[in-house]
Amino acid sequence: MDPFELNMNKAFQKLAVDIIPADKYLKDANECANNIMKLLQAKSRFDIGHVQIAGSTGKKTTIMSSDMDCVLFINGDELPPFKHVLDDFDNILTMTNSYQIRDVRTTKYSIQFKAKNFDFDILPAVNFTEGLRGDGDRLIDIQQQKVLELIRRDPKKNGYMYSSSLADAATRWMKRQDGFVNEMVRIAKFWYKTLYFTEYVSGAKSCIELVAVHAAIKEQNMDRKSYLRSFKRFIEYLRNFSNLNIHFEKNEFDVFDNSRPRVVDPVNPYNNLAKNWDWKSIQLVSAYANETDRRLQWLANVRAIRLDQLFESQPSYRPDIGEIFKSKDWLVSTINYSLLPDLKIRNEIFHKDSKLRYGLDIIKNYFQIAIITSNASSPNCDENQILTSVESTISKQIHNSEMAWKVPENENHEDYDVSFTMPVSDKRAIRISYSL
Structure with a gap:
């Protein structure tokens, strides 16, 4: 195999591992999901059969931090769009004091909310295997067949309404x-x-x-x-x-x-x-x-293993983000990592202004991409290379201009409006601070 392709393969393979959320994140997210589904099963006036963590988490294809899709299979005669079921779930979730549930919002087919800082999407589904016995695959096959029979009658009307009822089959297919x-x-x-x-x-x-x-x-x-x-x-x-x-x-x-x-x-x-x-x-x-x-062609021509350049966000510069972060008052440095909060806000305007909150989510994504791809590009990538990649991201993608960087020894992150702490290893992190 060509040396360039061999090294790119190693970088891609490392990237595929590095973008998996940390074990603790996955453990805590799954535990929270299972507890919330048990809460709904216990308190709902509807009979809930089995439950399933679906979506990317259930399929084992989750990257970084993803929503938790939880499907609850409803026994009985209730059918999509499950208005009464969703109203019932809404009442339970808004009345509970557990799991730090907030921002509960009901859509036509689901309930979305935050719990312990995880994003959740709860979807009711029809249970066509109520009272049946057999191994898991047989029951999934029966469920899939019954759902497809309904969709076949009117695919345009029934297709989306019954999609959650195929969650078990979708999860199984990807796991295979x-x-x-x-x-x-x-x-x-x-x-x-x-x-x-x-x-x-x-x-x-x-x-x-x-x-x-x-x-x-x-x-x-x-x-x-x-x-x-x-x-x-x-x-x-x-x-x-x-x-x-x-x-x-x-x-x-x-x-x-x-x-x-x-x-x-x-x-x-x-x-x-x-x-x-x-x-x-x-x-x-x-x-x-x-x-x-x-x-890809440019990297092949120059024989460079630079995933940070390959996966640089597109478009490289968004004027709406540049407008939100007009100030060029940034501080970037490497620090010891001791479970500092990943985002610390010291100026209340960042809590109150929806545009600023939106902008923080976008640039956090920029920083995560820069750090992960820089780290994956080389087995010996050091934190100074990652720091340089983050600085380049701020210059190019947020301001679309060259920046003059401050000497960290002469500055204090605590003096800035907001700070991100982004781990680069078990013990070290990049800290990025900004002031309006």
Whole structure:
């Protein structure tokens, strides 16, 4: 294997591991999710059968910090959109003093809230296996068959309403993929996290996930699997998004939708996830993929293993973020890491101003990307290289101009309005502070 490809593969493999949330984060998030689902089971006036942590956490494809999708299967005659069930859940969650639950919001099909600083999405689902016995796979098969029979009657009306009822099947399908596929899915989702879209696309992350699965499966016929080759294939698919034609399972329903682009949900053949993308979003993702392809070619030409440049957010500069953070009063330094809070706010305006809070979320994402990709680019990457990458991110992506950096010894982070603490190892971190 070419030395450049070999080293890029090592960097991609390290990235796939580094973007997994810390064990403690996952443990605490899962414990909180299970406790909340037990609370709802115990106090709801509706009979709840089994429950499932679904989404990326359930599929083991979560990256950094992700929402917790929890599906509760409702016994009895209640059907989507579960208005009465959601009202009941809302009352329970808003009345409890446990788990620091706040910001409870009911949508048409779910309840969203924060608990112990984790983001939750609670989705009721129909339980078609009430009272049945058998092993897990048999019950999942029965559930999937019953749900698809309902969707087949009116795919347009029933498809989204019953999607949560396929959570067990979706989770099982992804868990059956091999480790390489799982890693490529995480890398693809990380790439997607670096992109900015002006319009919301329903199911976009699931669509990107399946494109990555398809690209990774192609590697199974190769003598040696290549992360770089698989990522290139994934990017090539998205460069030609309008012509996508991806499906995984052959079955009697597979002729339902032959339109293009097509990315068929492997557990719900009536669901073409690519159909949700509007023309503007298709043009954007294709343009972002073209830029990533250009970066890949440049890195290959200069033989550079620079994932921080490959995964630099797109667009590189957003005027709305530059407008929020006009001041160039920054302090960046390396410090000993002793479980300091990842965000400390000393100026109340950052609590009160929604634009500032939004901006903090965006730049935190910038910093995480810079630190993770710099660290993955080299097995011997030191904290000064990571610090330089963070400084470059602030200069380029927040201010779109060169910056003069202060000497940390002459400054104190406690004098600044806000501070981020971003670990780079078990014992060391980058601290980034800003004042208006």
